[in-house]
Amino acid sequence: MPAPAVEGFFTTDPEPALLGTRCSDCGTYHFPAETFFCRNPACSGTTLEQVTLSSRGTVWSWTMNRYAAPPPFPQTEAFEPYGVAAVELAEERMIVLGMLTGDFETLKIGDEVELLVEPHVDGETLIWKWKPVA
Amino acid sequence: MSKDVAVLGAGMHPWGKWGRNFVEYGVHAARAALADAGVDWQDVQFIAGGETVRNGYAGYVAGSSIAQALGWSGARVATAYAACASGASAIDIARARILAGLCDVALVVGADTTPKGFLAPSGGTRTQDPDWLRFFLLGATNPTYFAFYARRRMELYGSTEKDWAAVKIKNARHGLSNPNARYRKEVTEEEILASAMVSEPLRLLNICTTSDGGAAVLLTSLEYARKKGISDPVKVSAVSTVTPRFPKTVIDLPDIATDSAAAAAPPELTFRDSIAAAAYEEADLGPEDLDLAEVYDLSTALELDWYENIGLCKEGEAERLIRDGDTTLGGRIPVNPSGGLACFGEAVPAQAIAQVCEVTWQLQGRAQGRQVEDANVGLTINQGLFGHGSSVILTK
Numbered sequence: 001m002p003a004p005a006v007e008g009f010f011t012t013d014p015e016p017a018l019l020g021t022r023c024s025d026c027g028t029y030h031f032p033a034e035t036f037f038c039r040n041p042a043c044s045g046t047t048l049e050q051v052t053l054s055s056r057g058t059v060w061s062w063t064m065n066r067y068a069a070p071p072p073f074p075q076t077e078a079f080e081p082y083g084v085a086a087v088e089l090a091e092e093r094m095i096v097l098g099m100l101t102g103d104f105e106t107l108k109i110g111d112e113v114e115l116l117v118e119p120h121v122d123g124e125t126l127i128w129k130w131k132p133v134a
Numbered sequence: 135m136s137k138d139v140a141v142l143g144a145g146m147h148p149w150g151k152w153g154r155n156f157v158e159y160g161v162h163a164a165r166a167a168l169a170d171a172g173v174d175w176q177d178v179q180f181i182a183g184g185e186t187v188r189n190g191y192a193g194y195v196a197g198s199s200i201a202q203a204l205g206w207s208g209a210r211v212a213t214a215y216a217a218c219a220s221g222a223s224a225i226d227i228a229r230a231r232i233l234a235g236l237c238d239v240a241l242v243v244g245a246d247t248t249p250k251g252f253l254a255p256s257g258g259t260r261t262q263d264p265d266w267l268r269f270f271l272l273g274a275t276n277p278t279y280f281a282f283y284a285r286r287r288m289e290l291y292g293s294t295e296k297d298w299a300a301v302k303i304k305n306a307r308h309g310l311s312n313p314n315a316r317y318r319k320e321v322t323e324e325e326i327l328a329s330a331m332v333s334e335p336l337r338l339l340n341i342c343t344t345s346d347g348g349a350a351v352l353l354t355s356l357e358y359a360r361k362k363g364i365s366d367p368v369k370v371s372a373v374s375t376v377t378p379r380f381p382k383t384v385i386d387l388p389d390i391a392t393d394s395a396a397a398a399a400p401p402e403l404t405f406r407d408s409i410a411a412a413a414y415e416e417a418d419l420g421p422e423d424l425d426l427a428e429v430y431d432l433s434t435a436l437e438l439d440w441y442e443n444i445g446l447c448k449e450g451e452a453e454r455l456i457r458d459g460d461t462t463l464g465g466r467i468p469v470n471p472s473g474g475l476a477c478f479g480e481a482v483p484a485q486a487i488a489q490v491c492e493v494t495w496q497l498q499g500r501a502q503g504r505q506v507e508d509a510n511v512g513l514t515i516n517q518g519l520f521g522h523g524s525s526v527i528l529t530k
């Protein structure tokens with residue numbers, strides 16, 4: 001099986017999850033993980049625990065890209081248009097991007113999506129993706 | 135103490151895809167601004183450059199690269215980097231030195247030579263650099279983010295492709311007779327709606343290109359201007375270079391996630407709203423005082439967002455402004471009389487300075503073929519990657 005495209009961003013369990021951190025002092029979440037400081041200006045906390053983020057969220061917006069992105073996006077011989085979504089996580093109160101998978105072409109703002117881990121566009125590595133909840 | 139400084143000169147190198155060294159554009163623009171002001175380069179006490187990251191070391195030290203090309207003169211020098219806000223940062227540094235009494239005459243220059251196609255991150259593998267990560271993991275190009283905002287306007291406020299086409303048609307007309315614009319050609323709704331889909335729902339003609347270009351302004355103390363016999367110069371009355379406030383809850387490029395609002399409530403104003411608010415506060419003016427605005431139309435739909443961010447209308451009402459012609463030349467509050475990025479394409483470190491050049495010429499009544507009548511107050515606005523506000527208010 002391919003390895004994750006980046007270390008420490010997500011798990012590859014049967015029920016995968018994004019890996020972030022949570023400030024022990026104020027409860028602010030961070031993704032990608034902050035390990036040294038909390039971004040809340042009212043907090044000087046430096047204890048940041050690793051946590052998994054909610055694996056379901058709602059669509060804030062999304063797009064279908066019909067042109068290949070330049071490197072470092074993996075370049076493939078036959079380009080396939082790809083979707084990218086901005087997804088709101090209720091508990092963490094944050095938006096996290098991800099590529100889209102599944103039947104997403106009729107997605108609306110507010111629709112529910114869930115996290116999956118799938119091969120990247122070139123099949124060489126694994127990345128997280130958002131998939132509409134049927 | 136007055137917080138104003140005078141804009142004695144403005145100059146540009148025409149935008150295009152010339153493929154020459156960025157320093158040439160910078161020198162051309164600088165000499166034009168100096169000639170416009172009637173000031174000799176060797177009388178300039180401070181030069182600030184906007185950094186370009188695409189032109190090697192000379193671009194990282196743009197201020198001194200351009201100073202060397204103009205001829206070493208012993209002037210103080212600085213280079214500012216704030217992505218699309220670099221020009222405003224350079225203006226802010228120059229203004230601060232003048233207001234602090236450290237100098238009377240400052241030259242601000244930005245110039246860029248851009249590659250073809252999407253702006254891409256520099257090479258290497260950098261898993262801690264969000265700009266690298268967003269391309270590597272997500273293929274999240276700049277238009278990806280513009281598309282997010284456009285789709286929200288569509289679903290939340292009923293924005294249509296025709297509204298966005300109207301923005302493009304307006305800006306194309308505004309730029310027709312602007313000698314510094316790269317594209318000087320009318321465009322029809324049919325052409326726009328038939329152009330290739332790039333990032334749904336945005337088509338090619340909704341998205342600005344990248345360009346080569348250079349822009350410069352010569353800033354002085356009001357006293358220096360008076361001594362030169364100019365008692366009523368165009369003045370910089372505010373420069374807003376604010377950062378966002380935590381938690382920033384709108385996704386901005388190059389981020390792959392926003393701040394979390396789990397522990398702290400989001401601020402009252404969004405980041406883009408706060409950029410304009412800080413400029414208005416500093417100038418002690420409001421949106422009702424504006425006669426024109428130059429906003430960063432990276433996409434046509436984004437121009438509509440800016441109408442709301444700078445207070446021309448309430449959230450969700452920008453479509454009405456474009457439909458009613460309010461922001462067209464001759465309308466209530468013309469936006470992008472220069473033709474905007476639609477006619478220029480983006481030359482990153484020069485663009486915020488180019489906006490200031492346009493407003494300066496408008497307030498001087500010298501914007502031939504695109505003049506806003508009785509222009510006394512103008513605002514420029516844009517936003518740089520990684521949390522850089524950029525707004526300048528100019529008054530007469």
Ligand SMILES: [Zn+2]
Nearest residue numbers: 023026038043
């Ligand atoms: Zn904290």
